[in-house]
Amino acid sequence: MLDIKIKTNAKELGMKLNRMSGKVKDGIQRALDAAQATVWTKSRRLAPIRVKGKKGFLRSQIKPIPTGSPFKRIIKSGAFYSSYVHEGTRRWPLSIPPKAPGTVRQYFKVAGEQSEREIISHFQRAINNALK
Numbered sequence: 001m002l003d004i005k006i007k008t009n010a011k012e013l014g015m016k017l018n019r020m021s022g023k024v025k026d027g028i029q030r031a032l033d034a035a036q037a038t039v040w041t042k043s044r045r046l047a048p049i050r051v052k053g054k055k056g057f058l059r060s061q062i063k064p065i066p067t068g069s070p071f072k073r074i075i076k077s078g079a080f081y082s083s084y085v086h087e088g089t090r091r092w093p094l095s096i097p098p099k100a101p102g103t104v105r106q107y108f109k110v111a112g113e114q115s116e117r118e119i120i121s122h123f124q125r126a127i128n129n130a131l132k
Helices: 012-017 022-046 082-087 109-116 118-132
Strands: 062-065 074-077
Touching: 022 062, 022 074, 022 109, 022 118, 082 109, 109 118
Parallel strands: none
Antiparallel strands: 062 074
């Protein structure tokens, strides 16, 4: 299973967020949900497939995972070989591109990079709405 994490000082951030008003917390949680959905959608679209036009097992195994934490979001791939595809191996290095056009080997990484502006806008909207 592939697990990519963006590390922050989550405990300190969580304590500060818990002290915020309900409107701010709700806005941040909605922004986190939107950011997760954005990266999830893009990573599924970018993940390689074996047969053109088919959904593919790897794509079908990329899913958002409930965490039980209000300020934590996870997207994982349950395919046993997903880390090999994403990170490459000696036999299949990252320099060998996937056969299907429009797909990439490092689908999580690229999806996160491509989503950066959209994710920032989700949080900017949440902050602006909370300040109204």
